[in-house]
Amino acid sequence: MNLLHRPAALDTARYMSGFGNGFETEALPGALPVGRNSPQRCAYGLYAEQLSGSPFTAPRTSNERSWLYRIRPTVAHWGTMRPADAGFWRSAPSGEGADVPPAPMRWAPVPVREGAASFLQGIHTVTTAGDAGAMAGMAASLWLCNRSMEDEVFWNADAEMLLVPQDGALLLRTEFGRIDLSPGEVAVIPRGVKFAADVDGPSRGYLCENYGGAFTLPERGPIGANCLANPRDFLCPVAHYEDREMPHRLVVKWGGRLWETEIGWSPLDVVAWHGNYAPYKYDLRRFSPVGPLLFDHADPSIFTVLTAPSETPGTANIDFVIFPDRWLVAENTFRPPWYHMNVMSEFMGLIYGQYDAKPEGFKPGGISLHNQMLPHGPDVDAFEGASRADLKPHKLEGTMAFMFETRFAQRVTDWAAGLPQRERSYEHYGHALRRHFDPTSREA
Ligand SMILES: O=C(O)Cc1cc(O)ccc1O
Ligand SMILES: [Fe+2]
Secondary structure, eight states: OOTTOOOGGGTTOOEEEOTTOOEEEESSTTOSOSSOSOOSSOGGGOEEEEEESSOTTSOGGGOOEEEEEESSOGGGGOOOOEEOOOTBOOOSSOSOSTTSOOOOEEEOOOOOOSSOOOTTTTEEEEEEEEEGGGTEEEEEEEEEEOSOOTTEEEEESSOEEEEEEEESOEEEEETTEEEEEOTTEEEEEOTTOOEEEEOSSOEEEEEEEEOSSOOBOOOOGGGOSSSBSOGGGEEEEOOOOOOOOSOEEEEEEETTEEEEEEESSOSOOEEEEEESOOOEEEEGGGOBOOOOSSSSOOOGGGGEEEEEEOSSTTOEEEEEEEEOSEEEOOSSSOOSOOOBOOSSEEEEEEEESOBTTBTTTSOTTOEEEEOTTOOBOOOHHHHHHHHHOOOSOEEEOSOEEEEEEESSOOEEOHHHHTOTTBOGGGGGGGGGSOOOOOTTOSOO
């Protein structure tokens, strides 16, 4: 596949490359002040505004802020906020899910509804974990939408948002510029960044709201300076502004609820910006996997694309892990995931292809949830097949599963628990695994 090829119709966005770089970009020449942040008067009559994603005093490696030069400051956007309908969007702690019995859970793909829904209206939360107010934990949702947000602009004060499109593309119009996003790519919108999402047909995807500190790249340790997700493949948009003086609906998620107000212009009015706090996208097919070259199945942490650390070293608030195309070469090894229980809880989705632990039952667009300390592993077909397979080098191709793995137990929402797509029988897939034990025969 030629990753550099991009259909002309999608070529609406331009990017700067590098994870966490300090970028500078201007849509009008000279809009950025030189050598200072806040001159007495900004060029073109713009307002200067700082957006701080970390405490002012955070260590240099995790200090995140950007300076935005905009037509109106954000404080001018303020009207009296009214509660807005959050639909099926939930935040932790939601109070839902406490009565759902602990079990492995799975859902078939949920179709995009008939009626017109925007990205914002189409967010349906599946699990919540931790506590948004305590800035710890996450929520996993699906978006199911088929109309553009147009004159509706949103920002999330509760969470950073990781978008994983599965079916249909999105155009993200953000304060920092435009991002086009298709299945196979992911985007991160930092907490507090305003955006609108446009579509040109039905769009479905997985949304991870990160209530904690920002996603970053995992350490590579002995792997060295290259492979896994390489920093140069992360793309930030160049500045692009809207100068549209017409009514807009401004929606904020704050304190676990949605609030709205009207303003008379587009708040996506940033003409220039500089800094290291900005939305970005990444093509998952650029991930360079590293894995076991001789025997055994390594922990899935080798496939971590992004990690949102907690205060405890090695204990992520969220790890975003993928299972991309790769060669399986391990000798005398049961190659699929092993049977296990995990102190972290595992929300999985499938963007395309087949997942080796559940080759038939887990469908693209579906969900599985293997919660904190609940047992799971290959289904009977995967076990029987992999136990007897001829262990030639084998390539897993055309596949992209992913996992949102969090230190917190995930509570299932009422919406997800009641879905007709919930596969109740999945709780019992382990029963099909037959007894093979024979004390008289060492060669099984
Ligand atoms: O449970 C899963 O399917 C995800 C997973 C994959 C793997 O290769 C090892 C551990 C793990 O949790
Ligand atoms: Fe697992």
